[in-house]
Amino acid sequence: MQREIDRNTERKMAEAPKIELFVKASVDAESVGNCPFCQRLFMILWMKGANFTLTTVDMKRAPDALKALAPGSQPPFLICNEEVKTDTNKIEEFLEETLAPPQYPKLCCCYKESNGAGEDIFRKFSAYIKNSIPGLNDTLEKKFLSTLVKLNMYLETPLPHELQKNPNANESSRLYLDGDSFTLADCNLLPKLNIVKVVCKEYRDFAIPKALKSLTRYLDNAYKQDEFRYTCPKDSEILYAYESVAKYLNK
Known part of the structure; x- marks a missing residue:
């Protein structure tokens, strides 16, 4: 029996794809830098339970051999069995197809609406945080806040499977966008929300309102x-990345 188990283990290891994920390096060129797309793929591979190598890349100091792997591209990029992939969305699709059940969990959403939840937040946040004119701040803040309210509404609205269990449910109790497990939608949205939280606190002393209970939860x-938690860059990395674009307001 032990020999049979060992053979099965060896076979699975032999069949497992060889994956290396290249992500943006931090200022010290060693730890993970600020890049929501890098974190998105890092989270996916972690949740898949795949064996992979994580390599941080400072493209300014990267050797020519490394630059040659993905000419003109910035991290993230991925090598799977010597095949280089550079488009984040296509990498996500590739990983979902390649690292599939029964060996790996399925991460796609059950509800298509979950994929688009919060999709307008980052754009409104960027306009809000890059504004240098005090007189425009309130208007931009309201537009940004409205996107958070919209996300909160989605999170507090029971999904069909919740209503099947409790037709009288008025509020969702799910943990994440699509249910009680992380999905690809969470991998896309959460890194951006982490940036929003850190940058807004520093430049606007703005925190996500506790009144948005579902979003807070x-x-x-x-x-x-x-x-x-462990794929997030340090707050200092996020603030460093926004030094040249975010504006303090002198009211």
Whole structure:
């Protein structure tokens, strides 16, 4: 029996793809830098339970051999069995197809609406945080806040499977966007929300309102998960990345 188990283990290891993920390096060129797309793929591979190598890349100092792997590309890029992939969305699709059940969990959403939840937040956040004119701040803040309210509404609205269990449910109790497990949608949204939280606090002394209870619960649940918490860059890395674009307001 032991020999048979060993053979099965060897076979699975032989069949497992050889994966290396290249992500943006931090200022010290060693730890993970600020890049929501890099974190997105890092989270996916972690949640898949795949064996992979993580390599941080400072493209300014990277050797020519490394630059040659993906000419003109910035991290993230991925090598799977010597095949280089550079488009984040296509990498996500590739990983979902390649690292598939029964050996790996399925991460796609059950509800298509979950994929688009919060999709307008980062754009409104960028306009809000890059504004240098005090007179425009309130208007931009309201537009940004409205995107958070919209996300909160999605998170507090029961999904069909919740209503099947309790037709009288008025509020969702799910942990994440699509249910009680992380999905690809969370991998896309959460890294951006982490940036929003850190940058808004520094430049506008703005925190996500506690009144947005479902959004607050969502983030609290997410930060408890290793796949998210340990893939986040340091706050200092995020603030460094925004030094040249974010504006303080002197009111």
